[in-house]
Amino acid sequence: MLVEAGHFALALALGLSLIQFVVPLWGARANDPVLMSVAPTTALAVLACVGFAFLTLTYAYISSDFSVLNVVENSHSAKPLIYKISGVWGNHEGSMLLWVLILCLFGGVVALAKNTVPMRLQANTLAVQAAITVAFLLFILMTSNPFRRLVPAAAEGQDLNPLLQDPGLAIHPPLLYVGYVGFSISFAFACAALIDGRIDAVWARIVRPWTLAAWCFLTLGIAMGSYWAYYELGWGGWWFWDPVENASLMPWLAGTALVHSTVVMEKRDALKVWTILLAILTFSLSLLGTFLVRSGVLTSVHSFAVDPERGTFILGILVIFIGGSLALFAWRAPLLQQGGLFAPISREGALVVNNLFLASACATVFIGTLYPLALEVLTGDKISVGAPFFNATFLPLIVPLLLLLPLGQTLAWKRGNLLGTVQRLYAVFGASILVVLAVLAFTYGGPVLAPFGIGLGVYLVLGSFNEIVTRSWTRGKPLSVAWIKARGLPRSTWGTVFAHAGVGLVVLGISATAWDVESLGTMKPGDRIGAGPYQLRLERIVPRQEANYREDAALFRVDRNGRELGTVESMKRLYVTRGMPTTEAGILTFGLSQVYVSLGEMQPNGSVGVRLYYKPLVLLIWLGAVVMAFGGALSLTDRRLRIAAPARNRAAPPIAPVPAE
Amino acid sequence: MMIWVILMMMTALAVMAVLWPLSRAVAVAGQTDPNTQFYRDQIAEIDRDRERGTLLPEEAEAAKAEAARRLLRASGLKEGEAFAVGEPALRRRRAVSTLALSVLPIVALAIYGAYGSPHLLSEPPGAQLRQGAGNGAGNLDLGTAVAQIEAHLAKQPQDGRGWDVVAPVYLRMGRTEDAVKAYESALRYLGRDATRLANYGEALVISRDGMVTAEAQAAFQEALAIDNSSAKARLYLARAAEQDGQMAKAKAEYQAILSASPPDAPWRSFVQDQIARIDGNQGGPIQEVGERPDANAIAGMVQGLANRLDAQGGSPDEWARLMRSYVVLGQRDKAVAATKRAREALAQDAAGLRTIDAMAQDLKLTESSP
Incomplete structure (x- = not known):
């Protein structure tokens, strides 16, 4: 009976989402506050319905109710309790339900953020979110219904795929989905801005925490998945350039670019159209990731969801949302007010370079992942694109980006000084070169490139913390003064430092694999x-x-x-x-x-x-990712009300006058 | 009935969630506009930063000027954005109420009616509960019982009785290979009696998708040698004859079973059906009563496999599958022809030929091969 009530709640959520889609849009168009205020309450009601449905399914799993087909196929009465619970999302149907639950959860949080988000923006955003919810609820109800009953009930379940009976599985998909779905909020905000034809620094400030939070979760999710593959698949590798892994890497790369471009928008009111496009692309890549994994077009270690029929449905969703949002972009983006221009040698200029590199890296992963599929569809030839391709294309894009990273971080807003920046990094350059030489000397006859990788990692870590040092320490002053100053630095600065140092740790860990x-x-x-x-x-x-x-x-x-x-x-x-x-x-x-x-x-x-x-040092790969996510979380706690002040008169101040980031 | 009340209440709550904000007078005027508030906060933050010393006074001035510019722009935008009220607003509100009252129940009931299982709800709740409870308890008992027996057998694999008990359970759970192994162990430790041998043969047949293999046939014959009244063994031997294409022999065997069994034997009607079927379509494809409702679809699949193998060739396993399929369908002549074609197609493949020979032997197709 409970299961049927859960099923009904899902159907009810579909009806509510339809209303949440239509009414607020109408309200925003007619400028009617009453209609717009329907958005938050319905969003919360949808959340309640989907949450209830999810709970009933979980209850069916815990109580081993084998009259539910999904439970029969993926559970077993002798399974430990934790895997009964994690089994809810260890299969296609349940994981889609979790996906929608997280979507509604984010919608609920936006609904509750009443006083920080302007009403029109909130109404439009929730309407776009509701459109996504409608599509996925239809998908669940029509093609992958977890509440389908089995009459007569089975005597015993078929058990969960043993590879998935692991604590890693209990954590990995929820983290990854919070990441994927979190970008849906940025997407919804972007579409809302396009619908409204208005975008400014306030928009950037509202969107940034969502993007950052999604990015943190996605980082952790990918790291967790990588560690799970490392210890569960039994051949000691931690990244396989498997299409499913690439599917999560692409939104991460695009999301990383988005996190950086919203900073430019927030501080300098520039790069608006590009940020909107990035927000759309990031979520599109999340959808694509879901499509790749869920449709079964790929056969990989994650092949627990193989069903081409669902694939066509998801393909439809992809076409409607990616095509629709890009069409909206093409139509409305020219109407947006353009931001100011800026000098190439400046923090914002460096962030543009960062965006270019990340977008290109994302494109190479995209090609490497989808080209074999396209080729197979068109010619029937099966080719496999693996590590050699990505090493040859992805690394040459990422290494220069990493080399430029500390420079960009040290540059000032608006008008930067390249020479001064390089000077401030002298000590970091020196230390990194010394490390390379030392490692080369100690491991003479070993791998040739790996010591340079170690040097790059050290350079990144030191370069990140260098910012704290140059901004708080002055020659001749006691360390305690420097410490107080360092503590007074904005949390977002500390967040940047930690996130970038985390990248350095990952590089260290990856380089050290040469000595396996x-x-x-x-x-x-x-x-x-x-x-x-x-x-x-x-x-x-x-x-x-x-x-x-x-x-x-x-x-x-x-x-x-x-x-x-x-x-x-x-x-x-x-x-x-x-x-x-x-x-x-x-x-x-x-x-x-x-x-x-x-x-x-x-x-x-x-x-x-x-x-x-x-x-050796293999844990740094995942530890680095955790440090990155920690940096993101630290930045989230900042009040973020700073505006980019032009840095005049560089030589005079004892403290580097970089008020932001 | 109870469930319908609950579903109705859920629908009512959902409708309320839409109607409630419509009934509220929104206090728009009192709300601070987040747009301008943001820049005010920003200016306050610049002041704080200057006091803390992270900003120099002239920088703070520049930043403040910039923020003030944006504040002006934001408050300028607000003009001409007066919220719509009055008669059209009232009409819109009524339209939305109608929408909520109609769309929500219709969508929810239509979708649930199409994909849900409301017929499960229309049963009396008592029956539903009893069935559910019985099932749940049964599941747990069966699951844990099997696990316990398995744990016990892992320690004492010589306990034939344990194997004897667990084997039919495996069969029921669909773990046919385990059932075969369990019966083998039971036979080894408890001796070869007629019932056990017949059950073992049955497990073999089920594990080979209904094909009475030479191995299974041997088991049934041994069972009959011990006790020639074993109806199960005789039934399966009759089916073996049928699968070998010896229809007359199969029919005679079925009739013998019928005449030997008591008038209230549960298998009588089944045997009569078999005889009627043999009479009805001599040599045609076998339709397993109740088990395989769509023999045409299976025959079509087999034909597809045959066409593909003839056109493109295939692996030895695929050829062997084709041979077996024909035998199961009762088309011995085609099976023999397929064997011949397989030998031609795989002439270069010594290992493949061995597979084909083994399968031919298993299916007793050897006598007619060249």
Whole structure:
């Protein structure tokens, strides 16, 4: 009965969204405050309906109600509670419901932000949001209904894909979806601005927190997904240029550009049309990401949603929203008031360069991801575009961007001074070159390019913090004064510094993968295998029986120079209901480095294939992403009421006169 | 009935959510305009920054001038934006109310009627509850029981009775391969009695999609050797004869089962149907009663596979599948022809030929092959 009520609530949400779409638009057009005020209440009502539907589905999962088809297909009564809950979004139907729930959640927050958002903007934004909600609710109800019943009820469920029975899955999709869907707010605001024909710094200030929050979540979501693939898929890689990963990277790149261009708009009231276009493109790429994953046009590790029929529906949604918004852009953008011009050597000029590079990088990923699909559709040839393509196209775009990053961060608004900026970074250049030389000397005969990568990472981290130093420390003054000044700097400055330092940490982690050591072996209990400074001894292999799987666990003892450091376990599991084997890697962390061991085939004579990696500094890859997201969050807490003041008379002030960012 | 009351209340609440703001007089005048407020805040912030020393006085002046310019522009925009009130507004409000009162229930009921399962609700709630509760409890018991037996068997794999108990459960859960293995273990540890052998044969047949393989046939024959009254074994042997294309033999066997079984035996009507079918379409495709409602679709699929293999060739496994499909459909002559074509197509492929030979042997197609 509860399930049926949840189903009905979803249908009700569709009706409410239709009203939320039509009435506020009408109100804004007729300039009628009463009609516009329908938007917030209906948005909250839609949120209540979808939230209720989601709760009933979750309840069906928890109580193992096998009269619901979706539960039968993706759950099992013997599954642990956490995977019963995470199983709700571990499948196509449920994850789409989560997508819409997050969409409505954002709509609800916009509805509650009454005093910060002008009424017309709010009404138009919520109307655009409602249009997206209508499309996705129709999609859910018509092609992927999680509430479909099974009569008579099944005796037992078919269990969740074992690869997805993992804490990572409980966190990864919600984070990623908050990121994807968060950009829908920027999109809705952009469309609202186009509909209203008005855009200014207030718009930028209202949009920026949403963009930033979405960006933080997307960053964390991608990092989480990468770490999940690293430990669950069992071959120690952390990024595969898999189309599904690219699908989340594209909105991230576009979103990163958007975060930076809204700064220019907020401070200098410029770059308006480009920002609007970016907002539209970012969400379009999010939609495309959803399409790529959900339609099953790709066959990849994420192939748990393969259904071409749904693909056509999502394709329709894509065409309507991307095509529609771009058409709206083409029609209305020329009417927008253009912003001011600015000098090329300035903070805003640097941000334009940043946008150009990020957009180009995004385009290369786009081509590399979609070209094989287009080729297959047109000619039937199947080609695969992998790491070599992206290394050859993506890296040459990203490395110059990273090299310019500290420079741009140090430049002043409006009128920058390149020479002065470079001078302020002398110490950073020097330190980075020293690091490169030191690493080259220590690892002579090893990888050639990796030391330069390390140097780049150090340069980014030091370059980011250099801003704090130059703005708060003066020669001859005590450190305590510098500390007080540094603490007085705006939070957004600190946020920038942390986010950029996070990029540096990621670069460090990626560069260090050049020193990975891999060993393969077939081992019996008592055998030893080594990688890097670590030695592993296979102690024993124990079979175990758990509620919904059985496994062979291999226990290893880890030594370094004969000293025991601990034990690590790696498992080979068989999930009985689906008859599907999985590998659980054993990971032991030492500082920022990891020892990673995964099992291969069990031989009949009792020996087992073992794959061992030593991965120095590998944790920095994900830690860097977390630091980036932290920087974004820090910037979110800033009041952000600063205006770009022209920096006059550069030589005179003891403090670098950069009031913003 | 209870559920309809709830659904009605939900609809009413949703309609209220739209009607409520319409009934409110919006206090527009008192609200500060966020547009101009933003620039006022900005100017205040510049002052704060100057006091803290992060801005120099002349910079603060410049920034303030800029913010003031924008403030002027923003307040200028506000003019001519008087909110619409009066008679047209009232009419619009009525239109929206009508919209909410009509669109919401219609859309919700239409969509729910099309995709929901309201017939599940029209059952008396008592039955629904009992069924649900029975199911839920049954599920848990079955699931945990299987898990317990599996845990026990992992420790004591020699316990034949455990295998005997779990095998039919596996079969019911659709884990046919596990059921076959469980019966094999049960046979090993508890001995080969007629019922168990017949059940084992049945599991084999189900695991091969209804095909009575040579292995299964051997099991049924062994069961009959022990106890020649085993109806299950005889039924499946009759079906084997039918799948081999020996219709007369199959029919005779079915009639023998019929005459040997008591008048109230549950399989009588099934056997009679089989005989009627053999009489009805001699040599035609077999229609499994109840199991495969759409034999034409299956025959079409098989034909498609055959056409593709003839035109483009295919893997040994695909050829083997075609052979088996024909046998299951009762078209032995076509199966033999397919075997011949497969041997020609795969003449260069030694491993492939072995697959085809093994399948031919399994399907007893060997005698007619060259």
